[in-house]
Amino acid sequence: MFIINYPKKWFFLIFSIFHVCYNPTDSGAVQLTSDNIDMTLASNDLVLINFYAEWCRFSNLLQPIFDEAADKVKEAFPEAGSVVMGKVDCDQQTSVASRFHITKYPTLKVIRNGQPTKREYRGQRSTEAFLDFVKKQLEDPIKEFKSLKDLESLDAKKRCIVGYFDRIDQEEYKNFRKVAINLKEDCQFHVGFGDVVAAMHPPGTPIIVFRPDVALSHENDETFNGNIKSYDELNVWVQEKCVPLVREITFENAEELTEEGLPFLILFYNPNDAESIKDYKAIIEAELLSEKQNVNFLTADGKRFAHPLHHLGKSEEDLPIIAIDSFRHMYLFPKFKEMYEPGRLKKFLEDLYSGKLHREFHYGPDPDSEEHVPSNDIQTQPPKSTFKKLAPSKNRYTLLKDEL
Missing domain, CATH: 3.40.30.10 (Glutaredoxin)
Structure with missing residues (x-):
């Protein structure tokens, strides 16, 4: 056995x-x-x-x-x-x-x-x-400054969160650090301790301040007024400040943005023209905040994205230009200066929703439309979407049936 x-x-x-x-x-x-x-x-x-x-x-x-x-x-x-x-x-x-x-x-x-x-x-x-x-x-997401003078050299094209603390072992700083780890790709984080920042906050009361990208927006500094000991409260506030309503599209994040499935309202700008970017952002914030669930508001470097401009019959010399990419077709906003007319950009979006943009490209202005007849340099057939090509690639992913 x-x-x-x-x-x-x-x-x-x-x-x-x-x-x-x-x-x-x-x-x-x-x-x-x-x-x-x-x-x-x-x-x-x-x-x-x-x-x-x-x-x-x-x-x-x-x-x-x-x-x-x-x-x-x-x-x-x-x-x-x-x-x-x-x-x-x-x-x-x-x-x-x-x-x-x-x-x-x-x-x-x-x-x-x-x-x-x-x-x-x-x-x-x-x-x-x-x-x-x-x-x-895993790199440290926070840069420590040793003098308040260091803050004068912060990049004016980047959004920053600045913390003023007594000590590194404070509970509030631990929350600040966790938030910085989560959002370091959206903002730059800076911190000062002790005597270096004593003039910036009352003893025992840390302060966190948002510094906007003043070179590209009309926003102002803002101080967090909530409870710094609450991670959730601080994280929500920082995310609201670091992830703006109007985002910059690049070749690196285009796949992510297209996968959200929302039409793009894009300002194509000349890299030397910061004022147009500031004004566009301000108008979007003031007039189109209610549309943020329906549209992705974007800015795009017109030199880097010359291909979409070419499809619109435009070139670098025509910048700045505003257009909609619906992922089926691209539609050109008539004239950039019309952006300053109250309600004009909102009407442009409404015409997309109603199908008017597509209809008028095929058949001309509606009989009851007060719009001017398009000039000869505007195509009568809407060009196909170019940003759709930047969506998740069929050569890289197997897309599930419920996504198709």
Whole structure:
């Protein structure tokens, strides 16, 4: 009887050793499930998650690269609680995929302090790029100034949050730091301590101030009047200040913006013309705030985005120009100076919603329209959307059916 059982035991032991040696559990990205994801997110400063499907070709192409990058990240940041690269099999973990609103494979989500950031990872998909991204994410998001004079040299084209604290161990500073980690891609964060900033705030009462991008907007400094000890309250306020109503579109963030699915109202500007940007932002804030759920208000460097201008029959010499990209067609705002007429930009949007812009491009002005007949240099057929081409690529993602 014992002779019969021994081979089975030896076989099980040998198989177990073989399995551990050739399938190490600590290599590659961590497999996340509904059982361990919450603990993983709560116990690490940064978690980068690859949401994939086994049947997806693009997921399979990414998997070995992502696993190799995970090993490199572990080597670079071995301390517990710092960073984890994880992966979720969305077919097996449908509740997790649903929780993170996955609409394409593979999707790479960035989690900071247990909360998903606004932006997915959309950079290059290589081991080196993933490692560089993690290193950048873990960099200190706050710059300490040693003199109030240092604040005079802040970049006037960047939005800044400045904190004045007694000590680095204050509870309020810990919240300030957590907010800075979450929003460092949207704002620059600066801080001063002790005697350096004693003249800027009462003893024991830290102060946090928003400094706008004064070179590109008409906004003014604003002090946070809420409870700095409340992370949620401070985070909401900083996000409102750092993520403006009118955003700049670049080739780096275009995919993210197009995926939001809202039409673009874009000011194409000359890089040397800051005043047009300021006025455009001010008019959007004053007249079109109620439309922020329906439209993405954007500015675009007319030199970098010369291709859309060409489709509109315009060039750099015609800047500044305002246009709508509906993701089907592009429509040109008649004259930039008409932007200053109260309600004129709002009417332009209403004409998009009603179909009037499309109709008039095909058939000319409506019979009851008071608009002037378009000049000969305006095309009678609306040019096709050019920004749609910057949406998530069919050569990079498998789009789910409910997104099509």
